[in-house]
Structure formats: structure tokens, C-alpha cells
Amino acid sequence: xxxxxxxxxxxxxxxxxxxxxxxxxxxxxxxxxxxxxxxxxxxxxxxxxxxxxxxxxxxxxxxxxxxxxxxxxxxxxxxxxxxxxxxxxxxxxxxxxxxxxxxxxxxxxxxxxxxxxxxxxxxxxxxxxxxxxxxxxxxxxxxxxxxxxxxxxxxxxxxxxxxxxxxxxxxxxxxxxxxxxxxxxxxxxxxxxxxxxxxxxxxxxxxxxxxxxxxxxxxxxxxxxxxx
Numbered sequence: 001x002x003x004x005x006x007x008x009x010x011x012x013x014x015x016x017x018x019x020x021x022x023x024x025x026x027x028x029x030x031x032x033x034x035x036x037x038x039x040x041x042x043x044x045x046x047x048x049x050x051x052x053x054x055x056x057x058x059x060x061x062x063x064x065x066x067x068x069x070x071x072x073x074x075x076x077x078x079x080x081x082x083x084x085x086x087x088x089x090x091x092x093x094x095x096x097x098x099x100x101x102x103x104x105x106x107x108x109x110x111x112x113x114x115x116x117x118x119x120x121x122x123x124x125x126x127x128x129x130x131x132x133x134x135x136x137x138x139x140x141x142x143x144x145x146x147x148x149x150x151x152x153x154x155x156x157x158x159x160x161x162x163x164x165x166x167x168x169x170x171x172x173x174x175x176x177x178x179x180x181x182x183x184x185x186x187x188x189x190x191x192x193x194x195x196x197x198x199x200x201x202x203x204x205x206x207x208x209x210x211x212x213x214x215x216x217x218x219x220x221x222x223x224x225x226x227x228x
Contacts, residue, residue, distance in 0.1 A: 062103035065089045069110065078114040105131060109138070113145055121149040140166040140175045147182065160186050177203050177212035181219075188223060197223045 068088035072081035084090030089097070091114065094107040112128035115121070128146050133139050147162030163186065166179035184199035200220045207213040 058098055059101045059103060062094055062098035062101045065098070066091070066094050066103050066107060069094065069107070073110055073114060076117070078117050082111055082114050082118075105133075109133070109142055112142070116145055116149055119152075121152045124149045125153075136170045136172075137175065140169040140179065143169060144175070144179045144182065147179070151186065156186060156190055160190075173207050173210050177207040177210040180207075181212045181216070184219065188219075193223050193227050197227070 066089070069081050069084065069091050072078075072085075073091075080090065082090050082092055084093055091107040091111040095104050095111065098104045108127045108131035112124045112126075112131060115124035115127065125146060128142055128149070131142055133142065143162050143166040147159045147166060150156075150162060151159035160183055163179045163183035167176040167183065170176065180199055180203050184196045184203070187193075187196035187199065197220065200216050200223065203210075203213050203216045204220065
């Protein structure tokens with residue numbers, strides 16, 4: 001019991017000593033601490049003010065301005081979507097004029113896909129690489145578009161890498177079988193027949209109700225014939 005009381009007394013003494021040192025430190029460094037705390041508060045207030053009074057209004061304006069470009073994109077009028085029509089802004093204008101907004105980020109995606117459709121693959125990659133998203137449907141589509149551009153530029157290995165990433169990002173019936181099929185066809189063209197066959201069979205097993213799953217038997221049969 002005596003040892004326990006002595007231990008408690010020692011602990012209390014250590015705590016008091018630590019508190020005393022802390023008080024001395026604060027007293028000796030009061031001005032720097034005040035400056036640091038004030039700077040943190042100032043940065044936080046500035047950020048909130050910037051977001052509320054500048055960025056949010058710019059975001060609304062960008063969304064409004066991008067409406068017609070999106071409309072042209074949906075109609076496959078990709079040149080007008082990218083460059084605008086003289087009255088309404090195109091995606092490139094949105095990127096330049098509203099650079100810090102979510103709309104400008106999305107415009108990078110639209111511009112990249114538009115250039116892909118126009119056969120300008122380097123430009124497509126530039127804008128797709130500038131696009132970032134956590135959207136579980138849009139992310140694999142953007143990754144697959146990079147694969148398409150790389151394939152058109154003759155870089156099969158890079159294309160395959162993007163296709164694999166595209167179908168790995170989200171295990172869903174809407175996008176995954178599309179990029180699995182693209183990857184499998186590419187593997188087959190690269191004479192990696194066993195890998196292609198494995199992927200074809202995986203589509204049939206995992207996504208039998210998808211368009212790709214319903215049509216994959218012919219690819220399986222073709223590779224099995226090649227393998228003898």
C-alpha cells in the first residue's frame with residue numbers, strides 16, 4: 001500500500017512538473033503562439049470567404065455557360081462542343097475561363113472524349129489526363145477512353161493497362177464487361193491467347209446478362225480453335 005501511495009505521489013509530481021513546464025513555455029513563447037494561431041484563423045477565414053464568395057458563384061456561372069457545349073456533345077457535334085459556336089462557350093473556353101471549378105474539370109473529360117471522336121488522339125489524352133473524378137461510373141469510362149486513344153496511337157501495352165484499370169475500378173455490369181472485352185480482344189490480337197480466353201470466360205461467368213456476356217461465346221470459340 002505504501003509503495004502504491006508513493007507511486008501515485010510520484011505520478012502527481014511528474015504531472016505538476018509537466019504542467020509547470022508547459023506554462024513556462026507558453027509564457028516564453030506567447031507572441032509566436034499568438035501569431036501562429038492568428039495565421040491559422042486568417043487562412044481558414046480566407047478559404048471560406050474565397051469558396052463562398054468567389055468559387056461558388058463561378059461554379060454556378062460555369063454550369064450555366066457549359067449547357068450548350070454539353071448539348072452539342074450529346075448530338076455528336078464535337079467541334080462545336082470543343083470550340084463553341086460564337087454565341088456559346090465551348091469546353092476549351094470553360095477550362096480557360098473557369099479553371100478552378102468542378103465544371104472546368106468535367107470539361108476536360110468532355111474535351112478529351114470529343115477529341116477522341118475527332119481522331120485527335122494526343123489532344124484527347126492531354127485533356128483526359130487533366131480530368132479527375134471519384135465518380136464510380138465516369139472514372140472507368142475516362143480510363144477506357146485513355147485506352148482507346150493509346151490503342152489508336154499504336155501503344156498496345158499502355159492501352160491494355162488502361163483497359164484493365166477501367167474494368168477494375170468498378171465491378172459493375174454497365175462498364176466492366178465493356179472494358180474486359182476490349183482487353184480480351186487486344187490480348188487476342190497480341191497472341192496472348194490463354195490470357196484472352198480466361199478474360200472472355202470471365203465475362204461469360206460474371207456478366208452473363210450483359211450485351212458482352214450474351215455475345216462472348218463466339219470469341220471463346222474463336223480462341224479455342226486458335227489454341228487447337
